[in-house]
Amino acid sequence: MTIKFKAVNALEQDGKLNIDINDLNITDLYSGDVLIKVLYSTINYKDGLALNYNKGKIMRKFPIIPGIDFSGIVLESDHQKFLPGDEVIATGWGLGETHTGGLSQMARVNGDWLIKKPTGISLKDSMVLGTAGLTSMLSILEFENNNITPQHGPVLVTGGSGGVGSISISLLSNLGYEVIALTRSVENFDYLNSLGASQVIYTNNLNNEGKFLNKGQWSAVIDTVGGDILSSLIPSIKNKGCVALCGNVSGVNLNTNVLPFILRGIRLIGIDSNNCSFETRSIAWERLSEKINILKSNLIITKIGLVDVFKIAEEILLGNIKGRILVDVNLI
Ligand SMILES: NC(=O)c1ccc[n+]([C@@H]2O[C@H](COP(=O)([O-])OP(=O)(O)OC[C@H]3O[C@@H](n4cnc5c(N)ncnc54)[C@H](OP(=O)(O)O)[C@@H]3O)[C@@H](O)[C@H]2O)c1
Structure with missing residues (x-):
């Protein structure tokens, strides 16, 4: 044909x-x-x-x-x-x-x-979310599987203004989490607040003292950047906290130490949207479709x-x- x-x-x-x-x-x-x-x-x-x-x-x-x-x-x-x-x-x-x-x-x-x-989402909106939306939801499903609830404290999202970052901020905030966004540009502050971030941190103001353990600040992190930024965040994860590691726009190397893992029991979880199972994808797309109107509103x-x-x-x-x-x- x-x-x-x-x-x-x-x-x-x-x-x-x-x-x-x-x-x-x-x-x-x-x-x-x-x-x-x-x-x-x-x-x-x-x-x-x-x-x-x-x-x-x-x-x-x-x-x-x-x-x-x-x-x-x-x-x-x-x-x-x-x-x-x-x-x-x-x-x-x-x-x-x-x-x-x-x-x-x-x-x-x-x-x-x-x-x-899913019936709740249009073909057009499914690609407004696309792989970025799926990846955000997969990260949140991992938090839920690891008992990270809104009561555990603030969740940090890196690369805040990007695709995975924007959707993650909006989803987390809608699910009741306190969300802190990290961004390289002060021009993004208003946008990130509009998505639901209660606080925005400028990447240059990150505490990069290189300590093995810092005061625990984040119950969880959705990380889209990797490299030195992720390395500097790991010592500040709270007890039993989680990092959903999605991306590497800032670098592929990870320079870390064992103390946050063995003294605080933190978990570093890789997110793989490419090969994740049919069952998990189906759950993620159902959950995304329930939230599509909220997700679209300020994106x-x-x-x-x-x-x-x-x-x-x-x-x-x-x-x-x-x-x-x-x-x-x-x-x-
Ligand atoms: N694991 C998976 O299954 C999966 C799925 C989808 C995406 N990803 C990965 O996740 C990452 C983000 O994907 P995306 O589609 O959301 O990309 P994107 O829309 O380009 O978002 C990336 C954001 O990161 C920040 N950024 C850009 N360059 C940077 C740099 N050099 N250093 C630090 N921050 C930087 C920017 O946000 P600010 O301006 O706010 O800082 C940018 O908007 C990529 O590495 C992608 O490959 C992985």
């Missing part, structure tokens, strides 16, 4: 990477048992890396369509769970890395990777078309993007 569509396409030719918007046919899509008409995708930090000369070697097969998430409508299905017309959400599982991804008007994937869209959402993804990808790596980017893949 011939179905033509537009997609961002990454090709390797003579050792050189070329990424552009191309007209493709569905035979260009990698194999899978469900064909989907994509309506929305997003630009996450990982997409920023892929679209900028494949920094971090995000795309590992060529040619490939980048884009780690999408939402859309099933056109054809050989999978028992899906019928044409079903509305679905896809995040992770190697989309845009080892399988043709979401920055495209069409996708074909393994049906086991798809979540049926900065910028809608773009496929042609704009390259510029936005540069900006996200420079740390210049606030909130979330929604890609309407049919807006050319």
